[in-house]
Amino acid sequence: MAQIIKFFDDIHTMMQNNGDPRTAKWPLMSSPLPTLAICLTYVYLVKVLGPRIMENKKPMELRNVLIYYNFFQVLFSLWLFCEIGMSGWLTGRYNLRCEPVDYSNHPVTIRMVHACWWYYFSKFTEFFDTIFFVLRKKNEHISTLHVIHHGVMPMSVWFGVKFTPGGHSTFFGLINTFVHIVMYTYYLLAALGPQYQKYLWWKKYLTTFQMVQFVAIMVHAFQLLFIDCNYPRAFVWFIGMHAVMFFFLFNEFYKQAYQKKGRIGVTKATVQKGASPNGKLTNGHVTDSAKSTSHTANGYSNSRAADYYVKASPEDLHLRSTSSIKVTAGASEVK
Template identity: 70%
Template sequence: MEIINRIVDGYHDLMDNQSDQRVKDWFLMSSPFPTLAICLTYVFTVKVLGPKLMENRKPFELKNVLVWYNLFQVIFSSWLFYESIASGWFTSYSFRCQPVDYSNNPQAMRIAYGCWWYYFSKFTEFFDTIFFVMRKKFDHVSKLHVIHHGIMPMSVWFGVKFTPGGHSTFFGMLNTFVHIVMYSYYLLAAFGPQVQKYLWWKKYLTALQMVQFVMVFLHAFQLLFIDCDYPRAFVWWIGMHAVLFYYLFSDFYKQAYIKKAKSLKLKQKAEVESSKTDYESKERKLPLLNGFSNGSALGDVRQRMAGAVASQ
């Protein structure tokens, strides 16, 4: 009981005294458990409940829904990216070391609100997976996809609760830019085959996401080697997330593009060799077939039989 009481007291001290008091009354910010419950519900829905409900149903036709949804995400991501720039990045923020401003001045509050809206955007992205399930695109509901979407709201919650601004918002700024590109791709793809044939750059989108995580990793861990008034715990929190997501995305890239390309080349090579073998086989058979067709081969057989009889 004493251990449990210490854990409970430590939790309350962390939530009440060490968090940013400006955000404590904001929606979903009082406790991490509602966000955790939503994330777990999301995973259960897209991996268990959704596929079960769709098992004996036809896929939904969601073309118009997807067009409007992806358009919304492009606009929302563009606004979030603009807010990150207007609140400090590329203007007053330092890429080397940027402490969190916990004051109530307008600029500090603007970046804090931007952080909360970025956190909220992670819930809207759940619909990426929900639409896959409704369309019975179960192969798209991959380990990478579910882990990425399932972890992000919980991860960003801690950022908003303790450091809504400063150094770690570099990740949000980069991520919203990547999402502008990503949802623009999905928007174009939603228009159908007449547009999809021009979307040859999908693998470069995955590469852009990997570059993003490398930049976040380097930007976060540089604080381990300099003096900066920024919580070291969040240096590790952001940095290790970058490592995890880089590993997941690089594994996806290898499976989806490198190994698939090698497999396709091997298949094409096998088809060429098979065609070559069939051609050589036909070439060998052709003289014999021609002989039978003009009677020469049959005459040769008769002469051999006659020779054999005469010798006897």
């Protein structure tokens, strides 16, 4: 027991001696334990407690809530992008090749430090993406990968705000907030209803854009392994490997969502042209089982993308398991 107490005392001492004094007394910055506790509570809530509470309840209709939430996230991400950009990256003050952390109290530097903390805070607001799944009983979308993606980020960003709030690593925040502006705009359009389907043709390209983001972050971080720059090498690996991990996760999602979707679409087209899944003719008509999946209980056509978004937005771009894709008599139904 004495060894355990000593271990935590040593960690606390290390945090105090090496942490940035400018953020030491800011909310949640004195220790990693509050952030860790919040992340663990989030995991328990969305994976265990929430589904248990909602088990015998009807799914909540949250369309208006989703509209306001996504609109807020667009504005919040836009503000963060401007703050991080105007504190260095978009003014010529920061160097893409090497940007050590500025630990001074210069007004522009302090502006960047504040932007780093608010970026950290934004990772908690993104928990609501999953909470809305729970309230709407979309538990099949709360995959392990989805929860890891959201649950890890606050803890990861905490270390940056604690030790390196500024400099090279803030490029991650600049790119990520820009992607979130685009991403939550897509979610907002999706939540507005089926009449906005014609504006949702670019989902596939948004996923590609997300992967390009991680490639840019990888290159930007790992270049410091070959450049003499006064920036902590541990954070180079930390940020770079995060980008590698998320790139492969999103790449796997891309293959599941679009390549498999393409194969399912071919099967569906075959049925609609008069051939059953086993190759037998059906006199030019879709089989009864296919017809039964063409509309939901609420009257929305499953063949229309916008109908799905009204019911399930904004989860489609989040990580999920391949088991959520079902094929019924040649007609695809994504839950």
